[in-house]
Amino acid sequence: MFEIVEWKNNTVVMIDQRILPAKEVYLVLKDYNAVAKAIKDMVVRGAPAIGVSAAMGFALGALKAKQKDKKAFLRELKKVSKVLGATRPTAVNLFWALERMNGVVEANADLSVDALKERLVQEAKTIHKEDIEINRSIGKNGGKLLKKNWTVLTHCNAGALATAGYGTALGVIRGANEAGKNVSVFADETRPFMQGTRLTAWELKKDKIDVTLITDNMAGHMMSKGLIDAVVVGSDRIASNGDIANKIGTYMVAVLAKEHKIPFYVAAPLSTIDMNIKDGTEIPIEERDIKEVTHFGGKRVAPTGINVLNPAFDVTPNRYVSGIITEKGVVTRPYRAGIKKLFSK
Amino acid sequence: MFEIVEWKNNTVVMIDQRILPAKEVYLVLKDYNAVAKAIKDMVVRGAPAIGVSAAMGFALGALKAKQKDKKAFLRELKKVSKVLGATRPTAVNLFWALERMNGVVEANADLSVDALKERLVQEAKTIHKEDIEINRSIGKNGGKLLKKNWTVLTHCNAGALATAGYGTALGVIRGANEAGKNVSVFADETRPFMQGTRLTAWELKKDKIDVTLITDNMAGHMMSKGLIDAVVVGSDRIASNGDIANKIGTYMVAVLAKEHKIPFYVAAPLSTIDMNIKDGTEIPIEERDIKEVTHFGGKRVAPTGINVLNPAFDVTPNRYVSGIITEKGVVTRPYRAGIKKLFSK
Numbered sequence: 001m002f003e004i005v006e007w008k009n010n011t012v013v014m015i016d017q018r019i020l021p022a023k024e025v026y027l028v029l030k031d032y033n034a035v036a037k038a039i040k041d042m043v044v045r046g047a048p049a050i051g052v053s054a055a056m057g058f059a060l061g062a063l064k065a066k067q068k069d070k071k072a073f074l075r076e077l078k079k080v081s082k083v084l085g086a087t088r089p090t091a092v093n094l095f096w097a098l099e100r101m102n103g104v105v106e107a108n109a110d111l112s113v114d115a116l117k118e119r120l121v122q123e124a125k126t127i128h129k130e131d132i133e134i135n136r137s138i139g140k141n142g143g144k145l146l147k148k149n150w151t152v153l154t155h156c157n158a159g160a161l162a163t164a165g166y167g168t169a170l171g172v173i174r175g176a177n178e179a180g181k182n183v184s185v186f187a188d189e190t191r192p193f194m195q196g197t198r199l200t201a202w203e204l205k206k207d208k209i210d211v212t213l214i215t216d217n218m219a220g221h222m223m224s225k226g227l228i229d230a231v232v233v234g235s236d237r238i239a240s241n242g243d244i245a246n247k248i249g250t251y252m253v254a255v256l257a258k259e260h261k262i263p264f265y266v267a268a269p270l271s272t273i274d275m276n277i278k279d280g281t282e283i284p285i286e287e288r289d290i291k292e293v294t295h296f297g298g299k300r301v302a303p304t305g306i307n308v309l310n311p312a313f314d315v316t317p318n319r320y321v322s323g324i325i326t327e328k329g330v331v332t333r334p335y336r337a338g339i340k341k342l343f344s345k
Numbered sequence: 346m347f348e349i350v351e352w353k354n355n356t357v358v359m360i361d362q363r364i365l366p367a368k369e370v371y372l373v374l375k376d377y378n379a380v381a382k383a384i385k386d387m388v389v390r391g392a393p394a395i396g397v398s399a400a401m402g403f404a405l406g407a408l409k410a411k412q413k414d415k416k417a418f419l420r421e422l423k424k425v426s427k428v429l430g431a432t433r434p435t436a437v438n439l440f441w442a443l444e445r446m447n448g449v450v451e452a453n454a455d456l457s458v459d460a461l462k463e464r465l466v467q468e469a470k471t472i473h474k475e476d477i478e479i480n481r482s483i484g485k486n487g488g489k490l491l492k493k494n495w496t497v498l499t500h501c502n503a504g505a506l507a508t509a510g511y512g513t514a515l516g517v518i519r520g521a522n523e524a525g526k527n528v529s530v531f532a533d534e535t536r537p538f539m540q541g542t543r544l545t546a547w548e549l550k551k552d553k554i555d556v557t558l559i560t561d562n563m564a565g566h567m568m569s570k571g572l573i574d575a576v577v578v579g580s581d582r583i584a585s586n587g588d589i590a591n592k593i594g595t596y597m598v599a600v601l602a603k604e605h606k607i608p609f610y611v612a613a614p615l616s617t618i619d620m621n622i623k624d625g626t627e628i629p630i631e632e633r634d635i636k637e638v639t640h641f642g643g644k645r646v647a648p649t650g651i652n653v654l655n656p657a658f659d660v661t662p663n664r665y666v667s668g669i670i671t672e673k674g675v676v677t678r679p680y681r682a683g684i685k686k687l688f689s690k
Contacts, residue, residue: 021648155562189638191536191560194646197639202648212652215536215638216562217500217594221659224596249562251569252601259600293534293560294542296641301539303366303547307557314566 002206004161005044005053007125010063012056014044017161021202032061032080039087039094042193046162047236047272048135051093052128054084058101059124062117073113077105089284090245090313091236096271097127131164134269134327138168139175142232142267142325146176146183150229153186153219156247157199158234158267168234168267170200172325173209184210186228190247191216192292192310216249223260231257232325235268242318242335243280248311254320263322270326273339280315288312347551349506350389350398352470355408357401359389362506366547377406377425384432384439387538391507392581392617393480396438397473399429403446404469407462418458422450434629435590435658436581441616442472476509479614479672483513484520487577487612487670491521491528495574498531498564501592502544503579503612513612514577515545517670518554529555531573535592536561537637537655561594568605576602577670580613587663587680588625593656599665608667615671618684625660633657 002024006013012029018041019025027043029035035057038044044053061080067073081098088094104123108116146152156162158169166174176183185204190196197213204211214222222228231253237245244250244266257264277283288310294302302308324331324339331338347369351358357374363386364370372388374380380402383389389398406425412418426443433439449468453461491497497518501507504515511519521528530549535541542558549556559567567573576598582590589595589611602609622628635653639645647653669676669684676683 022645188562189536189647191534191562197647201651205648205651210652212654213638213647214654215593216560217533217536217597218654218656218659220597220600221593221656222654224659248560248566252562252565252597255565255604256597256600259604293558297644299642300367302534302542302558303550306546306550307555309557309559309563309567311563311566314563314569 004049004164005056005128007056007059007121007128012053012060014038014053016043017045017199018042020198029060031064032057032084035060036083036087039084045195046157047091047093047234048131048163048168048269049161050088050091051097051271052131052164054094055097055101055124055127057084058098059121062120068113070113074105088286090286092274093271100127128164131269132166135163135166135168135171137327138267138269138325139166139171139178141327141330142172142265143175143179143181145263145265145323145325145330146172146181146230148181149183150181151184151186151227153188153222153228153231153253154200155188155196155233155250155253156190157195159200159203161199161203162234168269169232170204172232172265172267174207177209184212186212186214186222188216188219188249188253189213190249195247216252219253220256223256223262228262230262231264232267235266235272236313237283238266238268238273238324239277239279239283240273240275240336240339241279242321242324242331242339243283244316244318244321245280245283245285245313246316248314251314251316254316258320264320265323265325266321267325270328270342273342275343280317283315285314286312349394349509350401350473352401352404352466352473357398357405359383359398361388362390362544363387365543374405376409377402377429380405381428381432384429390540391502392436392438392579393476393508393513393614394506395433395436396442396616397476397509399439400442400446400469400472402429403443404466407465413458415458419450433631435631437619438616445472473509476614477511480508480511480513480516482672483612483614483670484511484516484523486672486675487517487610488520488524488526490608490610490668490670490675491517491526491575493526494528495526496529496531496572498533498567498573498576498598499545500533500541500578500595500598501535502540504545504548506544506548507579513579513614515549517577517610517612519552522554529557531557531559531567533561533564533594533598534558535594540592561597564598565601568601568607573607575607576609577612580611580617581658582628583611583613583618583669584622584624584628585618585620585681585684586624587666587669587676587684588628589661589663589666590625590628590630590658591661593659596659596661599661603665609665610668610670611666612670615673615687618687620688625662628660630659631657
């Protein structure tokens with residue numbers, strides 16, 4: 001089908017998600033700075049895909065480091081980690097992946113520089129491979145929640161393109177359909193970056209899953225017409241109490257789902273859960289360039305001289321969430337206890 | 346400032362709202378078919394402005410009619426009325442204006458063809474003039490509902506550009522600010538046609554009213570942050586029970602307002618109220634070209650081969666409405682009785 005992010009001939013290869021679906025272009029990134037820039041500029045996006053990319057960026061930084069001396073090499077790795085960690089603040093998978101790579105460095109203090117380089121490249125490849133397996137488990141666990149012939153609304157793209165492959169929210173759709181449930185999808189276009197229009201519609205069509213594109217502001221109307229049976233979205237960071245940060249507009253969908261008594265599910269791997277924070281108020285929300293809102297295809301749409309806001313994410317309090325679908329099972333209320341249990345399994 | 350639709354040298358002159366704010370271009374329409382096309386293509390939009398334009402189109406059709414014989418002239422007027430009435434189905438002001446013009450024809454059966462032409466041109470000019478006066482009354486009545494330094498969210502453009510001038514929802518903002526209330530505005534961009542970005546932001550900036558542009562899916566987030574004190578929107582058709590048809594996404598804003606205990610007001614002239622229908626389920630919802638959703642600036646954004654929906658309006662049930670602001674006062678629950686009373690005054 002297509003690869004989202006791949007380790008290939010000692011480079012990191014990414015499909016450029018900014019220009020999909022018009023063109024399918026793969027970028028070959030030859031150093032960690034290029035990977036950091038690709039994450040920041042949203043060549044790659046989606047919390048799990050950002051995590052995998054950060055791990056590969058770390059491995060690339062290690063591999064291409066010129067330092068022969070171990071101490072100097074470790075200093076270089078600290079720099080690599082810092083640069084990659086400064087790309088995007090909200091998706092915790094980025095920090096999770098860097099922590100895991102740094103953990104490998106610490107756990108292998110006795111290895112030579114060359115052996116450590118090899119070990120880090122191996123770890124990045126493992127994270128990539130595990131991510132796909134995790135998504136298949138999420139798909140299996142979440143697929144059971146959907147009934148035959150249901151139509152599911154999703155927001156943004158929590159699909160194959162947001163992960164190493166298969167997807168989280170769209171993994172749940174795939175899981176349901178692999179179990180013969182014939183689930184259709186309504187995709188919010190997801191302003192301002194249009195991940196729904198450009199990415200979700202594109203990958204579902206490639207997979208021959210029935211998809212209907214709507215603007216974000218149509219979601220309530222479609223629910224009121226009885227056209228939506230459930231909502232499934234991904235997440236960029238889940239607080240230890242089950243509050244959910246996800247693409248801007250997710251909160252709106254959650255409120256609408258509650259009003260229409262439609263279940264609202266969140267699909268995410270354990271690496272998206274941040275046990276270090278008490279609730280959603282502690283999740284940093286990235287503000288992006290206002291040009292994403294005022295311009296379209298490089299052309300200005302809005303008048304000059306006005307105020308513009310562009311938060312990339314919002315927080316949905318746990319009271320709106322019907323269930324969090326993970327690779328280790330589905331967590332329901334009370335979330336704090338349920339999430340704690342996930343990590344003790 | 347600028348004229349939205351104007352009778353000038355026996356033509357109808359309209360500002361082309363499709364290309365605002367990039368260019369301020371005025372189209373000179375020389376026959377009723379051109380006016381009908383302008384309404385259909387959204388050169389002019391907004392329920393009251395559509396009503397005024399339809400009246401002027403009718404007058405232009407009459408004025409340019411070549412029939413000398415009265416009977417043949419009346420047949421031509423029927424055709425003019427039919428063509429103008431087939432342009433857009435949702436805004437009832439269109440039909441209200443045509444009915445008023447046809448009423449003039451019926452009430453002046455004794456006039457000659459030339460005298461009737463003159464009378465109809467006069468009526469169209471009167472409708473134009475009255476619309477501005479009505480909006481000023483709406484602004485005065487609604488302005489009282491807003492408190493000092495409030496921030497009001499609005500959806501789409503129910504401003505000067507949606508009327509003959511001054512606006513309905515934005516008329517309420519203007520009314521409040523003329524009373525010294527220093528009200529600021531958050532404008533939803535309003536996909537897919539971007540009336541918020543292109544029109545509301547533009548006309549508020551021209552008027553030096555503080556305006557902040559957001560994408561539609563940010564409205565909930567902004568409310569949850571306590572940044573919105575009230576919602577004021579316009580309407581394209583109000584049923585006799587107070588159900589409200591307005592630009593797609595209005596229903597979503599109403600649900601969000603309810604969830605955050607923020608008042609949700611609708612500002613509209615009596616000509617927007619359709620006493621012939623029982624409730625909102627009877628309001629026809631226009632489906633527009635899906636290219637509005639799949640393309641941007643003539644360029645395709647979405648992949649081909651997917652389903653797309655593009656309803657231009659939605660219906661907000663009266664239970665979400667805190668008040669309907671008209672030129673004759675503010676109506677609150679119970680709406681059916683309150684609306685009936687409006688027409689008996």
